[in-house]
Amino acid sequence: MGTPSDRQLERHIRQSAKDSTHVIFTTHARKRMRERYINDPMVLEVLRMGSFALPPEPDIKHPGLLCRIQRFVAGMQVAVVVYVEYPATDLVIVTVMDVKKD
Template sequence: MKQPRKITALSTPQLQAHIRAAAQDSINVAFSVHVRLRMRERKITMPCVLATLRHGAIRRQPEPNTYYGTLECRMEFYTAGHNIGIVVALGNDDPTMVVVTAMHL
């Protein structure tokens, strides 16, 4: 059986491809309570979040979150008339990505 690659060992283009591929099936995307509040506050819809994850680009260096043991990546995309930024947390042991926050850029 092939050993899964560690998320922290992936390059930025590989992380971007991983996020885009995983977001094709929304079952792989979990929404935190915080992001749901920010989405409501900023009037960012779930289709906008998913479009950003499926078609967006990583423009900033991904950052490790040592508290949770995850790698946080910000995907950016122009959708529905706005530049949207979505931060997702990726872990080595879980294929699900957690959407941490959503913002207008």
């Protein structure tokens, strides 16, 4: 399958995030979430309703793409970096940020 457009990739992430079993949190992401007072429902809202903050870029170590998605949720601008191997439905959360503080 060819490389998806940004719009297709954004739609794919939103669709995959509808089922939270497809969302996998790394240890690093969990640590950053605790430090920044960001919880699972906030991350899921960003994935389901956010938009790309930057264009997706290839991951150096793996065949997929790294996508940074942002949304204003619960009083903060939250950015989620997610690893995607299109068209697979699993989404790996690499890190989570409060954009205004980081």
